[in-house]
Amino acid sequence: MTPDKKTALLERIAAYPRQDLIHRPTPMRKLERMTAELGGPEIWIKRDDLTGMAFGGNKSRKLEFIMPDVLAKKADVLVTWASLQSNWAMQTAAACVRYGVQPVLVLFKTYDLPPEPDGNILLDRLLGAEIRFKEAGKGKLVTQAGALAAVEEVAAEYRAAGKNVYVIPVGGSVPAADMDRPLGAVAYVAAFAEMLEQTRAAGFTPDAVVHSTGSGSTQAGLLLGARVLSPATRVVGISVSDSKDAFTEIVREVVEATERELGTDPVKAPKDILVFDEYIRDGYGIVNKEVADIIRRVFRAEGIVLDPVYTSKAFIGLVDLIARGYFKRGERVVFFHTGGTPALFPNRAFLV
Ligand SMILES: Cc1ncc(COP(=O)(O)O)c(C=O)c1O
Incomplete structure (x- = not known):
């Protein structure tokens, strides 16, 4: 991608009407202990759980563009x-x-x-x-x-x-009803750009971004951001609800709408929509021992609280994908913490 196309995208996004709902940039740091424990790639975390409105999360970022x-x-x-x-x-x-x-x-x-x-x-x-x-x-x-x-x-x-x-x-996520443009995904193109500035300041370009996928526009926005701004970065969505095929289709639809919205080059038959659905496990929102274990593990190692429905399953996916060699030592992976912690409390009986 030429610098002109990158600049044009960043200018286009900067010109959007945006309501100031969140603290930006959200913090990013290396998970030193989890990286050492897992013995694979360097794991970094982007704290979109700290966006600041209510208890934080990825939806506040989208609402800045939707409101x-x-x-x-x-x-x-x-x-x-x-x-x-x-x-x-x-x-x-x-x-x-x-x-x-x-x-x-x-x-x-x-x-x-x-x-x-x-x-x-x-x-x-x-x-x-x-x-x-x-x-x-x-x-x-x-x-x-x-x-x-x-x-x-x-x-x-x-x-x-x-x-x-x-x-x-x-x-x-999917443009419909009165939200007839993919404004949630546009917010996540901006989030990708924000993250890239932080990783570049820290001296690297991420090999991959890992996050939870629940309705599709976080993945669509990050993917479009990666295509234009950092094509070497893979965007890996861990589904919490629907099948790989269903989400590949939803993400493709939202990406295409976002390409039209932002005037970026359309990609035909994309092969870069990466969705893993095997970590849905017992079903959407079902909190089992594996979920409780990963929440405890990351909290005790890093002082960071994952949520029981989205980020816990995404982190389970990340750990497993490292074990399977999908992510390797020497690579750098950014995990997007997309929020959701209020759901810990109604699930207390399944967590302890
Ligand atoms: C905490 C949290 N993480 C991730 C997601 C998934 O994001 P998206 O709906 O953009 O796929 C959601 C919502 O579905 C969420 O509430």
Whole structure:
């Protein structure tokens, strides 16, 4: 990629309307003890769990780019959907209240946790979000196709009451409903650029970035950032919910939309969408002994708390991929900690 294309992308992103919701840059450091314990590549961590709004996480970064569109369209009610203990829903509610927009959260019961005011649901309640619980069936995912109709019904109620409603798809990922541009992914192109400045200041270019994939736009944004700004860096998504094939397709769709949005060169038949789905293990949101073990291990080695649904599974993947030789000694891997720690508390019974 020519310097011109890199500069053009960075200028394009810098020109976006952006609401200041987070602390930037988020910190990055080497995980000295985990690197030594695992005996493979140098492992670095990018602390997007410290974005600073509510309890932090990747969704606040996306909302910096999404909220300007919500405000430009003069919405007074924002409806979104997700699973019960959703970080996305909570951070969206936290962003809404700052601008006087009423958050309405449609939360699907995708696993066995009760809908009690604990973890993110406690925070949703404290924020004054309107919550509608819906059945999704155990193990069922909250996909666009499955949820949009139910969500539109809720939005219609508010429209009938004269409200100006903005509907955002789960995770701010696949453009749909009122978010008709891939603004969540644009935020993660910017995050890739932010990380690259930090790694370059530390004297290296990462061989890979590893992160959790749940709705697809973190991966899509990081991948587009890598393609333009650092093609040698692999972006490896660890799925927490859907199959490799399903996510490869979702990420491809969001990347293509982001290419059009940012005017970068389209890549036909991409081979660089790397998704691992074997770490879903017992299912989305199911906290088992392996999850509890990795949370304890990283906390005790590094003082960093992983969450039980996303980053724990991504770290399990990272450890296994090192053991399998996929990442090698001499390489440098940046692990994106994408937040989610409030979900530790409602899962306490499975963690100790
Ligand atoms: C803590 C956390 N990490 C990672 C993800 C996955 O990010 P994305 O939805 O962009 O795939 C999510 C949300 O799904 C999340 O809440």
